[in-house]
Amino acid sequence: MAPASKAIIFTDFDGTITLKDSNDYLTDNLGYGEQKRREGNIDILENRVKFRVAFKEMLDSVPTPFDECVKILCDNIRLDPGFKEFYAWCRDEKIPVIVLSSGMEPIIRALLTKLVGPTADEIKIVSNQPKIFPDGTWTIDYHDDSDFGHDKSLAIRPTANLPKEDRPILFYCGDGVSDLSAARETDLLFAKVGHDLITYCEREGSPFTVFSSFTDIHRDIKDIMEDRTTIDEVAGRYAKEKAAKAAAGAEKAA
Known part of the structure; x- marks a missing residue:
């Protein structure tokens, strides 16, 4: 994990680097649909079902051959x-970017190559894989035995525990x-506006x-690395803005 680097960027892929989640796209358009998918996400968030179970059910609802899924996604998924x-x-700054994904490596690599270009080959990917059967059907082959199927904290922790x-x-x-x-393994977490990670x-x-x-992320990380702000200041910004809006709302209501 390049411990000699001054910083490391760990990032989700689907819906973070991309504007749409490729797994959601497959499920919504080729599988059992958006409503059932969202119900599953809520069940995960409320601890009613394990992520690995609900996510596998999502992908298993997609009957389309895997190679065709990759082509469909390359035609429809756009970059942040x-x-x-x-x-x-x-x-330029020699800061590694490492993708930690619950998606599947062939999809992520194909999308990065198309959307970013040849330099994307330098991006390390830690993710799940597809398991393709002789009859052409496929399912997800999880990275580990955790409730997530891929416990992203395991890839971060060795670096986090360095002297x-x-x-x-x-x-x-x-x-x-x-x-x-x-969410708790790094020095600063960037959570995308309007998504479930903020709720958690x-x-x-x-x-x-x-x-x-990523324009926001670029600004904040650059400012931190160039000592124009601190991690604590950036991390406290959202809470302060939310508290100010709540106070303004209460004052208006009164």
């Missing part, structure tokens, strides 16, 4: 508008229920800040 510039800056003098600053960017296990962090009291696109 700020990611390409952010990634170029990270390469202080060797430890880089660790950032994590995510949006959904598959990011729950990673607020409920658990985990510190975080929000982002709408």
Whole structure:
């Protein structure tokens, strides 16, 4: 995990680097549909079902051959508008970008190559794999035996536990229920506006800040690395803004 680096960016892929979640796209358009998928996500968030169970059910509802799924996704999934510039800056600064995903590596690699270009080959991917059967059907082959199928915290923890003098600053960017296990492992969590990860962090009291696109992440990380702000200041911004809005709302109501 490149401990000599001054920082490491760990990031979710689907719905974070991309505008749409590729697994959601497959489920909504080729599988059992958006309503049932959202019901499953709520069940996960409320601890009524394990992520690995609900996620496998989602993907198993997709009857389309895997190679065709990859082609469909390459035609329909778009990149976050700020990611390409952010990634170029990270390469210039020698800051590794590591994708931790509950999706499947062939899909992620195909999308990164198409959307970012050849330099995306330098992005390390830790994810699940597809298991394709002789009859052409497929299912997800999970990375580990955890309740998540891929416990993202396991990839972060060895670096997080390095001695202080060797430890880089660790950032994590995510949006959904598959990011729950990673939420407390890094120095600063970026949670995407309007998504389930914010609900979890607020409920658990985990510190975080929000982002709408990687343009926001790029600004904040650059400012931190160049000592124009601190992690605590960035992490406290969302809570302060929310408290100010609540106070303004209460004053208006009174």
